Amino acid sequence: MKRLILLLSALALILALVPAGMVQAKKPAPKLACTIVYWWAGDHWEGTVSGDIEGDIVWPPGPEPMRFAGQTSHYEGRFEIYDSDTGELLLAGEGAGSTTVRHGKNSVWRSSGTVTDACEDLEDWIGRRVYQDGNFTWQNIGTPEDPIIIPLEGSGTFRVN
Numbered sequence: 001m002k003r004l005i006l007l008l009s010a011l012a013l014i015l016a017l018v019p020a021g022m023v024q025a026k027k028p029a030p031k032l033a034c035t036i037v038y039w040w041a042g043d044h045w046e047g048t049v050s051g052d053i054e055g056d057i058v059w060p061p062g063p064e065p066m067r068f069a070g071q072t073s074h075y076e077g078r079f080e081i082y083d084s085d086t087g088e089l090l091l092a093g094e095g096a097g098s099t100t101v102r103h104g105k106n107s108v109w110r111s112s113g114t115v116t117d118a119c120e121d122l123e124d125w126i127g128r129r130v131y132q133d134g135n136f137t138w139q140n141i142g143t144p145e146d147p148i149i150i151p152l153e154g155s156g157t158f159r160v161n
Helices: 002-017 120-125
Strands: 032-040 045-051 055-059 067-069 072-082 089-100 107-118 129-140 149-160
Touching: 032 055, 032 129, 045 149, 072 107, 089 120, 089 129, 107 120, 107 149
Parallel strands: none
Antiparallel strands: 032 045, 032 149, 045 055, 055 072, 067 072, 072 089, 089 107, 107 129, 129 149
């Protein structure tokens, strides 16, 4: 009987000391999720974003040249999303990623980074992590005998957690 009373007392003490937030399951943080369609514009990528944010996305040329290792390239860059109607900057950030060339298939890319700028309605997203990925196709702007292969277009996802 003494053991039972001691056990129940210890359990009551533990429950009294545990903060209420630890007992309840935490709700997942909200996130922004979008799909993107993009094309090569000569020296940068541009496209459209749809989903939780609607607008135009641009990836200006990065500060450093891409680094190549076999079929993989690594890059640093910036993304900017603008309101299609007003041209207002909605969300922007920086990050790094890689592309992988898969012969005979669409090539893939992945990047992660951080939101650095946002309009007033989205300023709570500053500092949050950004994840982008997708695939892209190639085009030959040369001849069959002397090919010059450059990116053409693709699609993917854009999310902020």
